Amino acid sequence: MRKEGIRMSKIYDVIGIGVGPYNLGLAALLEDTELDAVFFEKTPEFVWHPGMLIERMDLQVPFLADLATFADPKSRFTFMNYLYEKDRMFPFFFHQHFQIPRQEYNDYLQWAADQISTIRFGHTVVDVIDQKDHYQVVAEETATGEKVYVKAKHVVMGTGNEPLVLDGMDGFPNEDVMHSSRYLFEKDHLLKAKHVTVVGSGQSALEIFLDLLEEQERQDMKVTLFTRTGGLFQLDQAKFAQEMFTPGYVDYFHQLSLDQRKEALDTLKPLRKGIDPDTLTQLYTKLYHRTAGGENARILIQPMTEVNDIEADEDGYLLHCRQWQEEHDYTYSTEKVVLATGYKPHIPDWFMDRFQDAIEWEEEGMYKVSRDYHLQFKDEREHHFFTLTNLVHSHGAGATNLGLSVHRNVHIINTIAGRTVYKNQEDTSFQQFSMKHFN
Numbered sequence: 001m002r003k004e005g006i007r008m009s010k011i012y013d014v015i016g017i018g019v020g021p022y023n024l025g026l027a028a029l030l031e032d033t034e035l036d037a038v039f040f041e042k043t044p045e046f047v048w049h050p051g052m053l054i055e056r057m058d059l060q061v062p063f064l065a066d067l068a069t070f071a072d073p074k075s076r077f078t079f080m081n082y083l084y085e086k087d088r089m090f091p092f093f094f095h096q097h098f099q100i101p102r103q104e105y106n107d108y109l110q111w112a113a114d115q116i117s118t119i120r121f122g123h124t125v126v127d128v129i130d131q132k133d134h135y136q137v138v139a140e141e142t143a144t145g146e147k148v149y150v151k152a153k154h155v156v157m158g159t160g161n162e163p164l165v166l167d168g169m170d171g172f173p174n175e176d177v178m179h180s181s182r183y184l185f186e187k188d189h190l191l192k193a194k195h196v197t198v199v200g201s202g203q204s205a206l207e208i209f210l211d212l213l214e215e216q217e218r219q220d221m222k223v224t225l226f227t228r229t230g231g232l233f234q235l236d237q238a239k240f241a242q243e244m245f246t247p248g249y250v251d252y253f254h255q256l257s258l259d260q261r262k263e264a265l266d267t268l269k270p271l272r273k274g275i276d277p278d279t280l281t282q283l284y285t286k287l288y289h290r291t292a293g294g295e296n297a298r299i300l301i302q303p304m305t306e307v308n309d310i311e312a313d314e315d316g317y318l319l320h321c322r323q324w325q326e327e328h329d330y331t332y333s334t335e336k337v338v339l340a341t342g343y344k345p346h347i348p349d350w351f352m353d354r355f356q357d358a359i360e361w362e363e364e365g366m367y368k369v370s371r372d373y374h375l376q377f378k379d380e381r382e383h384h385f386f387t388l389t390n391l392v393h394s395h396g397a398g399a400t401n402l403g404l405s406v407h408r409n410v411h412i413i414n415t416i417a418g419r420t421v422y423k424n425q426e427d428t429s430f431q432q433f434s435m436k437h438f439n
Ligand SMILES: Cc1cc2nc3c(=O)[nH]c(=O)nc-3n(C[C@H](O)[C@H](O)[C@H](O)COP(=O)(O)OP(=O)(O)OC[C@H]3O[C@@H](n4cnc5c(N)ncnc54)[C@H](O)[C@@H]3O)c2cc1C
Pocket: 017, 018, 019, 020, 021, 022, 023, 024, 040, 041, 042, 043, 048, 049, 052, 058, 059, 060, 061, 123, 124, 125, 126, 158, 159, 160, 161, 204, 343, 346, 348, 388, 389, 400, 401, 402, 403
């Protein structure tokens, strides 16, 4: 793919900051339009959550949530075209499964990234300066430390999420106490241990626990799982529940007051927090088969347990735990720990330095975002700062879901272009969420 040099004198239509699946989709949809874009990504090449690309694990949304299909099923960047180009149409046809392997999704994204001319890998955005009718973006080339200064009318921040590690659980050697995002990088070290404890109640915790159970077939190792939730509960994947991940629901959610939105997010917890039913079935089946001949399960799964602190001792680590229902505090000894304690939005420091006082906030950490994903500035402006990051409070549970990524990008592209470049789907659910249609 031929990449044009960056032109510092030019004002681009848009600059993308960070290239995960969200901004990659934006770059793909912009590629064949009249809009001029540049995207900066700090890593040297595209890779999607590399520490969690565990074999046998599937994407949690159907393959149609690719980079382009919802905007343009005929786009060259669809997953179907990837299959076609890779000669995998027949295996996919016979596999008959909408959920594709995570590793295949990553390969698809890399294939798409290779064909997109506007992405500059190995460039970290270190500053964005408001120039009153455009923005100046400063990116630093990782390899040389050299800075490039590029101007654009609009910017789109797609900096994703970063690992969330609770206070008191950081500062230990990575190979002993690690966040789940580093799991595959540290797995060789983990497998040297006689006892590994996974902490967390979500999908990542279960995937790692299941993977360690597979390893137990080959080596003598005890595996423990502590979950804070009342049990190993599954994500609600019922059809009508899934309608909360439609553009129609986002329209509804966005116009609610902040209190109503918080209440709605609480109600929607079963859709957001929980484990894929297939993963739970795999785990249960594994344990059932293992114990069928009377063999010991060789695991401990303890729900309702908070791990509040970690302390190093001569055999490894002591976890300070509390079974919250019985209000029982205890310590638990283990050799290694995997913290599947989640993620938080990654908002770069320069963003707060430059924009904290210029934009509207709904509450601490919750900036005010328009329906078409641009930040609400205190002054009126036509040059927009869009964000794909930290949108749950403004756009609902679907803000971190790949299924709505194309929908978001279509909103942004149409706003930037000032015309309908791509059609967004109307009438997306059977349920009506607002009373306003009665008026
Ligand atoms: C393990 C895991 C599995 C998931 N699986 C699913 C799933 O199956 N289905 C689903 O719907 N959702 C899933 N999600 C949730 C969500 O869809 C993904 O996290 C998705 O990757 C989010 O995309 P993104 O583009 O916002 O961010 P990211 O993928 O996090 O990408 C952000 C990028 O920005 C770059 N960056 C950050 N700061 C800068 C900077 N200053 N300059 C340049 N680059 C920068 C980073 O290097 C990174 O590449 C999953 C999340 C995780 C953690």
